[in-house]
Amino acid sequence: MSKNVLVIGGAGYIGSHTCKKLQQLGYTPIVYDNLVHGHKSSVKWGPIEVGDLLDFDRLSEVFGKYKPISIIHFAAYAYVGESVLDPSKYYRNNVVGSLNLLDAMRVNKIKSLIFSSSCATYGIPTRVPITEDAPQIPINPYGTTKLTVEKMINDFSHAYDLDCVVLRYFNAAGADLDGEIGENHLPETHVIPLILQTALKKREHFYIFGNDYDTPDGTCIRDYVHVEDLAQAHISSLKYLEGGGSSTQYNIGNGSGYSVRELVTEAERVTQEEISLVIAERRVGDPAILISDSQKIKNELGWQPEYSDINTILETSWRWQKGLI
């Protein structure tokens, strides 16, 4: 019998890629999503139950219907800038919603969870690459909501016998290798889609947020990890929990950094288009450099990034962006 996995936020970018992989490996992904940012068209590998993280009764009903062996929790608001302007929205959905989920899991005796956290929990790192034991001092409400949920999970794990893998993503990028799904945020704020949409002339200019950072070319450096590799990290975590693994945390990045300027150069090569640049002000809440040390998950779960070279990231994103209307 196929094993049900409840994927909360499974109609979103990383969630939908994870659902595809789950189905390919013989699991049944049950998507639970309120479709505020998720797309129904991205739910192709199992049923969808429309519902909100804040709705305890609906969550319990879905737990009862499908009896999932594990829950993968992607659902969150994730715009850093918006979290500064409207923290209430972020605390309610990301923190109160996750507390609601944890309580619903406790009451319904579901003991296995994989949670999407973020490198935003580290704030401005004192050392790069960043290891999991680095200080977590977020510099924006979004990062604080993720860290708060991590702390709740830690306390629930001890008190209620919950096993949870926390995955701290660096910069998710790229699109499905078969071109079936990809990044489609409304509004789009992420660097690679914006660069590529400028190459497509859907946008007049690409704005570089600050060129006076303490980096070799003055622009911010990030660790871009392909969404396929991110999805695989969830599968590895699921198998670890199925095998009786106990609660832990892993960074998920590819371990090398690209500056914004380097991304533009690489994108011009891949697209063969000139990208019109404007140097703009720094964006509030952006650390200069974020690079992951992902040795822990490599050592413990055998995870390896396979598609996170910049060429594959840009090629898959470019194919996806060209297909978007």
Ligand code: UDP
């Ligand atoms: N960035 C930029 N121009 C944009 C969007 C992003 O220069 O229009 C920069 C941003 O300052 C950061 C990097 O690109 O240094 C990645 O930003 P993104 O929003 O994609 O991801 P985040 O790091 O916020 O998760």
